Amino acid sequence: MSERILGILGEGFGKIMLASIEVTIPLTVLGFTFAMIIALVMAMVQYAKIPILSQISRIYIWLFRGTPLLVQLFLAYFGLPKIGITLDAFPCAVLVFSLNEGAYCAETMRAALEAVPSGQVEAGYCSGLNYIQIMFHIVLPQAFRTAFPPLSNSVIAMLKDTSLAAEITVADMFMSAQKIVGRTYEPLWLYSEVALVYLMFSTILTIIQRIMEKRLNAYNTKSIDTNLTKRRRFF
Amino acid sequence: MSLLELKNLHKSFDNTEILSGIDLSVNKGDVIAVLGPSGSGKTTLLRCLNFLEQSDEGTLEFEGKLYDLKKVKRKQISEYRKDTAFVFQNYNLFANKKALDNVTLGLSVARKISKKEAEKIGMEMLSKVGMAEYAEYYPIKLSGGQQQRVAIARALATNPSVIYFDEPTSALDPELIGEVLSVMKKLAEEGMTMVVVTHEINFAQNVSTKVVFMDEGKIIEQGKSEEFFANPKNERTREFLNRINKQHEV
């Protein structure tokens, strides 16, 4: 490896990390937080079978899961100004990622809520609890446990998808790599480098997921299942 | 003294009448065994009695209050449920709560009793069913019989006037049935009012004070336990008892 490449990689690393702190991480954290809030509301509205709101929730999920993320980004950033709604690139990306991710997470949460045995809800009523108390103490904690692995996958997927925001001029990690490529003509090295940084963040998230799952496992039957699959792998 | 007076309960599912005019009266201290073939509506009756199902018609008088079953309000239901308890066939323990928390949730959350007081009562109830040493166990770590005993402790904790049991031993392995039945026998001896749907003929014969026999959504015979077993009057009751006795001999 020549000194020039080393120099470029060194500069690249600094710029990519800076972009991660300024853009990629905030975009992921904000996007996922809003997505979870949206998802919880949409899932609980459906779980409680609230008329009209339930249908609105289904339509929202249908729209945002049924169209490509990149198209949604373009529509919001380049399309909306035509009807007088102009957003800066970063808030626009946060908005689109929240809505897009919210649709997927809503489905995850809804399935997880419905997986809590209805007998426990009835037992809650018979113990004198009301609907809100049952949700808070019995249903939601179990639903979160069930939803935790798929939600973790969603965060990791979203972290990587934030690279699409570069397409609407958001100066994220990927864009900072692209800029240096434009100047140095070293796509192999720089795109490898940015890929490694994404890999590093994904790995950190995976490790956090493992640790959290272990802590959440106390009452969970599935921990037994995973042990079983670990032991018997014949094929 | 009459605790509960059910009159003319009707309930249909999808236009099929499952309960066709049930009258039932429960006195304080009664242990009523509800017998009857599978599908006769026993579970539905208990579920209607605790408003887990909405009835189509009927009235319920409970502790001097009158409930119109087809248009009972949410507030009335929750008031009624504070004085009753339900034990399910498949226990339905809260999977995310340890045994003790299963027992105390109805006290600390629903009745706003202090955590300390709730835990004191909870431990008392767990001791009563012989589960005190398992207070910190999650349901998944307990056998079926142990789970059902925790469920009974949970039912007892809120000091109900009546406990409804829906086949509390039917999901259990044979060797675990005894531990649950003996807890229920102890409650009966202490004067707890219980309505028990069961196939345990020995329990009906030796523990219950009254027997109610259901078939096709109706109560077709009822009476004091001794009389019911010594001298069943209805043809279908006799058939049912014969069938059960034969099963026991095999």
Ligand SMILES: Nc1ncnc2c1ncn2[C@@H]1O[C@H](COP(=O)(O)OP(=O)(O)O)[C@@H](O)[C@H]1O
């Ligand atoms: N939720 C339901 N929807 C439709 N049919 C039901 C429902 N619950 C019970 N039934 C029907 O009601 C009848 C009585 O059921 P059940 O009360 O469970 O009887 P038992 O407890 O005596 O075996 C059965 O034919 C059953 O199929």
Ligand SMILES: [Mg+2]
């Ligand atoms: Mg039944």
